[in-house]
Amino acid sequence: MSSTVMASAPSFTSTSQQFLSRVAPPCPIQLPTVSVIARAAHENGGKPRLPSRLLKRLALSSRPAAIAAAAAAMVAASPLPALAEQIEKAALFDFNLTLPLIAIEFLLLMVALDKIYFTPLGKFMDERDSSIRAKLSDVKDTSGEVKELEDKAAAVMKAARAEISAALNQMKKESSAELEQKLAEGRKGVEAELAEALRNLERQKEETIKSLDTQIAALSDEIVKKVLPTV
Amino acid sequence: MNVISCSIKTLKGLYDISGVEVGQHLYWQIGGLQVHAQVLITSWVVIAILLGSVILAVRNPQTIPTGGQNFFEYVLEFIRDLSKTQIGEEYGPWVPFIGTMFLFIFVSNWSGALLPWKIIQLPHGELAAPTNDINTTVALALLTSVAYFYAGLSKKGLGYFGKYIQPTPILLPINILEDFTKPLSLSFRLFGNILADELVVVVLVSLVPSVVPIPVMFLGLFTSGIQALIFATLAAAYIGESMEGHH
Numbered sequence: 001m002s003s004t005v006m007a008s009a010p011s012f013t014s015t016s017q018q019f020l021s022r023v024a025p026p027c028p029i030q031l032p033t034v035s036v037i038a039r040a041a042h043e044n045g046g047k048p049r050l051p052s053r054l055l056k057r058l059a060l061s062s063r064p065a066a067i068a069a070a071a072a073a074m075v076a077a078s079p080l081p082a083l084a085e086q087i088e089k090a091a092l093f094d095f096n097l098t099l100p101l102i103a104i105e106f107l108l109l110m111v112a113l114d115k116i117y118f119t120p121l122g123k124f125m126d127e128r129d130s131s132i133r134a135k136l137s138d139v140k141d142t143s144g145e146v147k148e149l150e151d152k153a154a155a156v157m158k159a160a161r162a163e164i165s166a167a168l169n170q171m172k173k174e175s176s177a178e179l180e181q182k183l184a185e186g187r188k189g190v191e192a193e194l195a196e197a198l199r200n201l202e203r204q205k206e207e208t209i210k211s212l213d214t215q216i217a218a219l220s221d222e223i224v225k226k227v228l229p230t231v
Numbered sequence: 232m233n234v235i236s237c238s239i240k241t242l243k244g245l246y247d248i249s250g251v252e253v254g255q256h257l258y259w260q261i262g263g264l265q266v267h268a269q270v271l272i273t274s275w276v277v278i279a280i281l282l283g284s285v286i287l288a289v290r291n292p293q294t295i296p297t298g299g300q301n302f303f304e305y306v307l308e309f310i311r312d313l314s315k316t317q318i319g320e321e322y323g324p325w326v327p328f329i330g331t332m333f334l335f336i337f338v339s340n341w342s343g344a345l346l347p348w349k350i351i352q353l354p355h356g357e358l359a360a361p362t363n364d365i366n367t368t369v370a371l372a373l374l375t376s377v378a379y380f381y382a383g384l385s386k387k388g389l390g391y392f393g394k395y396i397q398p399t400p401i402l403l404p405i406n407i408l409e410d411f412t413k414p415l416s417l418s419f420r421l422f423g424n425i426l427a428d429e430l431v432v433v434v435l436v437s438l439v440p441s442v443v444p445i446p447v448m449f450l451g452l453f454t455s456g457i458q459a460l461i462f463a464t465l466a467a468a469y470i471g472e473s474m475e476g477h478h
Binding site: 111119 | 335
């Protein structure tokens with residue numbers, strides 16, 4: 001991984017330099033200045049230096065051509081140095097060791113987060129999930145048990161009800177028999193009384209008729225006496 | 232000559248007005264190689280924030296979650312959901328990668344918008360979101376590329392390279408090109424969005440230092456979140472794509 005990054009780094013830096021030269025203000029004189037300073041800075045280990053120090057360094061290196069070029073650049077564009085320096089430093093696409101370091105940091109962070117966050121908390125959550133699921137299914141099981149109990153209760157209720165209804169029927173039967181017996185007795189009594197009363201009535205009628213007969217005879221005798229006075 | 236100096240003056244004027252320090256870096260030298268110190272510093276802060284809050288919240292998980300644990304459980308659910316939709320049933324091993332990608336980018340982006348980095352003065356450059364630097368975004372994008380190659384190769388072996396001639400061998404160049412455009416688009420999208428967002432805020436603050444930048448700042452927060460989501464979703468989608476069967 002890091003080897004590929006390192007291999008790709010040089011090409012990136014070259015593109016970044018191209019980018020820099022393109023970013024610089026579009027004027028013919030300014031370009032060489034920036035590139036000279038940039039190159040010098042590059043020789044210097046990438047450390048940007050102030051143009052005056054650069055000049056000194058170039059003078060010490062005793063390269064007439066370089067001195068001349070730098071001096072010409074300084075004279076040609078006096079307001080440039082500050083901006084040139086800024087733009088020279090403004091390395092937007094500056095690839096260096098930061099890239100692999102960040103990659104390593106990221107991998108370490110990934111391992112650390114995995115150890116203290118993703119795996120433990122994930123495991124914890126999964127365990128809680130499964131325990132809740134187990135409890136839920138347990139509850140479902142007890143609901144079956146409850147159903148069984150309910151069935152049993154219903155059966156008991158049914159039996160009790162049947163027993164009660166049987167007892168009730170028997171009681172009803174018994175009481176109705178008793179009732180009928182009493183009713184029959186009562187009817188018999190009533191009938192006997194009725195018959196006696198009828199008999200009494202009959203006798204009284206006969207007696208009355210008998211007495212009426214004797215009275216009729218006496219009455220007819222009297223009527224005959226009255227109608228036929230001195231027989 | 233006059234024209235040139237004039238145009239340079241205007242340029243410099245604009246440059247000074249904006250007060251933006253684009254592409255200025257604080258360099259550290261490590262073994263003859265340079266690093267952007269401000270990026271490393273802010274990335275350490277971001278990592279510290281992430282690890283600290285996670286340790287605080289998840290140190291002692293409760294069955295009935297409250298506060299921080301609730302939040303991090305929600306985040307984990309969110310990441311799992313995202314990975315599951317993009318990768319499919321075998322998303323499990325990829326949750327740390329996708330999750331770290333999302334959290335790191337999200338916290339980085341928001342740190343750039345919310346943390347008062349400007350209080351700390353650097354000799355060169357300034358502290359800002361780590362994702363403001365192309366190195367960070369390219370590192371993340373390259374890691375994504377490595378991840379999806381690894382996913383495809385571990386799932387299908389060398390048969391993974393068969394996807395380059397799917398559906399027809401004519402598309403071979405385009406399929407190869409895709410492997411380069413994926414990290415390129417990933418890194419430049421994130422880099423451009425975050426840098427542009429911070430630039431817009433800084434320029435607006437320098438022009439109108441009250442009220443006006445506030446909606447743009449909120450827009451920046453929104454964009455930052457969306458960019459983190461997009462990066463994580465695309466990474467998951469690439470991994471899922473290289474793992475799914477080609478017929």
